Amino acid sequence: MTRFSATGISASYGRTPILHDVDVPDLQDDDVLGLLGPNASGKSTLMRCLTGEKSHNGSITLDGCHRGDMDQAVWHQRVATMPQTPPSPSALMPTELMWSTARALDLDFSDRELADRIEDIFTRLGLKDFALSPLHILSGGKRQLVGLALALMRDPDVLLLDEPTSALDLHWRMVVLDLVRERLAKRGGLVIAALHDLDLAARYCDKIVLLEAGKIVAAGTPVEVLTPENLAQVYQVETKVSRDDHGRPLVQVIRPIREMG
Ligand SMILES: Nc1ncnc2c1ncn2[C@@H]1O[C@H](COP(=O)(O)OP(=O)(O)OP(=O)(O)O)[C@@H](O)[C@H]1O
Ligand SMILES: [Mg+2]
Structure with missing residues (x-):
């Protein structure tokens, strides 16, 4: 059971405060938390704080243990992120990138397990035909999928996804x-995903946090x-919110609200 x-x-960058006393709802196995908010509201910064990549004040615990008290190698095995920026368009091939990342992270899998894992992830993400193409000839969406494949390869208990679908088609x-979702049902663990797509958030998230200027406006x-x-x-924005057949919110955006004066 992961908690x-x-x-x-x-958290601040230099003297500029960015996040102000943010409480993320407590999460456990099977939970998918959506992190929503406008550009520059602090979603990626919060993600970086949650992984420990960015210094911050506050308390982060995994299964009741404070991050600072945990063996950092174990922490990084259990908590992994897919950053907002996809792998850069280099001459490297996705397969090479996967193997070199696995080696650099010293992942605890045999070569056989890793090969099977990569094959399975590439199949599921439609990357098999591109596995041996240099990243610089892949489309933006395919490179984003390679970024997701890297995070899935690590098989973390806590998977942080920073706008995982922003470049993808429907x-x-x-x-x-x-x-x-299927992965959580099979192996447990939890997901925190920054999203701009309200329909996807309504469809896939159990809980949502709405950030504005580094503060939580609503959570639930x-x-x-x-x-x-x-x-x-x-x-x-002006919206109309109805419900779909499953009782989930369906947001129809009517128009931007113009500032007066
Ligand atoms: N490395 C950095 N140095 C200084 N300021 C930064 C840095 N990274 C982000 N910021 C600032 O922190 C604020 C929050 O940025 P952040 O990237 O967390 O927003 P976001 O909610 O993820 O936005 P987006 O939806 O555009 O990805 C912004 O004002 C941004 O300019
Ligand atoms: Mg961001």
């Missing part, structure tokens, strides 16, 4: 999030958080 908590998270967005279930009032405040 993850992060409370009172504050089909692959759903394939990716179905795969993420998609129905509780995705309200016209919250969306108007945070995104300055």
